Amino acid sequence: MHNPEFGAPITPLRDAEAWLFDLDNTLYPAAVDLFEQIDIRMRSYIAQFLGLGLDEAYALQKKYFLEYGTSMRGLMDMHGLDPTPFLAHVHDIDVSILDPAPLLEQALSALPGRKLVFTNASVVHARRVLDRLGVDHHFSEIFDIVAAEYRPKPEPEIYRKLIEQHVIDPRRTVMVEDMARNLLPAAALGMTTVWVRTGSDWGAIDADAGHIHHIVDDLVPWLAEVADGRT
Numbered sequence: 485m486h487n488p489e490f491g492a493p494i495t496p497l498r499d500a501e502a503w504l505f506d507l508d509n510t511l512y513p514a515a516v517d518l519f520e521q522i523d524i525r526m527r528s529y530i531a532q533f534l535g536l537g538l539d540e541a542y543a544l545q546k547k548y549f550l551e552y553g554t555s556m557r558g559l560m561d562m563h564g565l566d567p568t569p570f571l572a573h574v575h576d577i578d579v580s581i582l583d584p585a586p587l588l589e590q591a592l593s594a595l596p597g598r599k600l601v602f603t604n605a606s607v608v609h610a611r612r613v614l615d616r617l618g619v620d621h622h623f624s625e626i627f628d629i630v631a632a633e634y635r636p637k638p639e640p641e642i643y644r645k646l647i648e649q650h651v652i653d654p655r656r657t658v659m660v661e662d663m664a665r666n667l668l669p670a671a672a673l674g675m676t677t678v679w680v681r682t683g684s685d686w687g688a689i690d691a692d693a694g695h696i697h698h699i700v701d702d703l704v705p706w707l708a709e710v711a712d713g714r715t
Contacts, residue, residue, distance in 0.1 A: 502652045
């Protein structure tokens with residue numbers, strides 16, 4: 485249930501001035517499992533970087549993800565990882581498994597307001613994914629992990645940095661995200677929050693904290709409803 489301390493959501497949502505969209509497993513269905521490629525490449529990089537077996541590397545990867553928001557941040561803080569070659573390696577994936585998304589394109593076209601991507605990935609990765617989906621032209625602005633100075637969601641200070649850099653009013657902004665815990669700082673700043681529920685245990689962490697205004701299982705038809713003024 486929504487906790488009133490986080491503020492009332494925008495009603496109707498069509499009146500929002502800005503929309504912040506997470507990228508992976510949000511703008512495309514998690515069932516595509518594009519992130520599996522990133523996961524595998526991350527594991528192999530960590531194994532080579534630290535001289536670990538793949539199972540040990542995977543365990544450390546997930547431990548740091550939970551503790552730091554991204555595995556990369558944990559590796560930077562604990563092992564002095566250089567993030568630039570790491571990001572280039574883990575995002576060197578085949579995005580052709582994504583199908584173009586004409587219905588998403590139509591929904592975004594009909595949706596008023598500025599649209600930004602807010603991702604723990606890189607701009608290069610985001611642009612490749614958006615281009616493959618056919619929606620790149622809707623997002624002139626991307627706030628990525630480099631813009632955040634490698635501090636990942638859900639660290640609160642990067643939300644404030646995004647707000648300042650892109651001059652948005654959080655009380656007139658909607659944030660859409662598949663990781664429930666990443667919506668906590670957004671709600672605390674007054675944003676309206678939308679959790680895209682994927683069935684992932686990782687995604688559901690903190691989902692019961694009372695900060696989620698809308699829960700969505702299928703983003704595209706929901707966005708179409710918002711654009712039509714039905715939500």
